Amino acid sequence: MTLADRLDHECSWTRRRLTELACDDAAVSGAGVPPSILRIAAASLGEPFSARDSTDDEYGKEISIGAASGSTHDECFFSLAPSTPALKRAMVEAVLRLQSHYLDAEVDWSQAAPRIVDELRPGRTLRLKASPEKRRVTLRCFDSGAGMLARRFAKPLKIDCSSGVARVAE
Numbered sequence: 001m002t003l004a005d006r007l008d009h010e011c012s013w014t015r016r017r018l019t020e021l022a023c024d025d026a027a028v029s030g031a032g033v034p035p036s037i038l039r040i041a042a043a044s045l046g047e048p049f050s051a052r053d054s055t056d057d058e059y060g061k062e063i064s065i066g067a068a069s070g071s072t073h074d075e076c077f078f079s080l081a082p083s084t085p086a087l088k089r090a091m092v093e094a095v096l097r098l099q100s101h102y103l104d105a106e107v108d109w110s111q112a113a114p115r116i117v118d119e120l121r122p123g124r125t126l127r128l129k130a131s132p133e134k135r136r137v138t139l140r141c142f143d144s145g146a147g148m149l150a151r152r153f154a155k156p157l158k159i160d161c162s163s164g165v166a167r168v169a170e
Contacts, residue, residue, distance in 0.1 A: 011075075011076045018128070018129045020032060021033075025083065028079070028080050028087055028088055029078060034075060035051065038094070041093070042065040045086060045087070065080060067082075083122075088117060092120060095128065100161075102132060103137070108166065111167060125146070127139070136158055137161060
């Protein structure tokens with residue numbers, strides 16, 4: 001079964017091929033992250049994924065990946081704590097699989113992934129947007145809580161995927 005077969009959510013984030021990851025000292029969170037991507041992260045950690053209806057959010061679920069627990073909302077937004085290096089790495093790698101799906105291409109992320117993981121540090125937000133026609137992903141990094149203009153004008157890192165190997169162009 002491919003990711004396309006398991007992509008189980010569509011919203012304004014996924015229609016725009018846009019994903020956001022953020023972290024602070026306590027949690028890893030994001031938007032545009034369907035449940036299938038959380039399952040991929042759990043599998044890469046070798047941990048079970050569980051989800052059950054939330055008791056206080058009619059559109060949410062209480063989730064866990066191994067010892068990390070948290071919630072989702074609208075099957076798009078998530079938060080998991082505690083924030084660990086392994087969880088951050090697994091979430092970045094799972095989100096990159098989602099970006100490959102958006103590009104409709106198999107992409108080797110091994111050269112770009114460490115750089116992206118390094119960018120995901122406390123107080124930072126990463127926003128990835130796939131451009132299938134250009135065969136690239138644009139990554140913008142900005143301070144969490146930044147205003148619209150700061151987010152919009154954050155210097156982009158372009159990740160060229162045209163050769164099947166992701167390379168960060170500075």
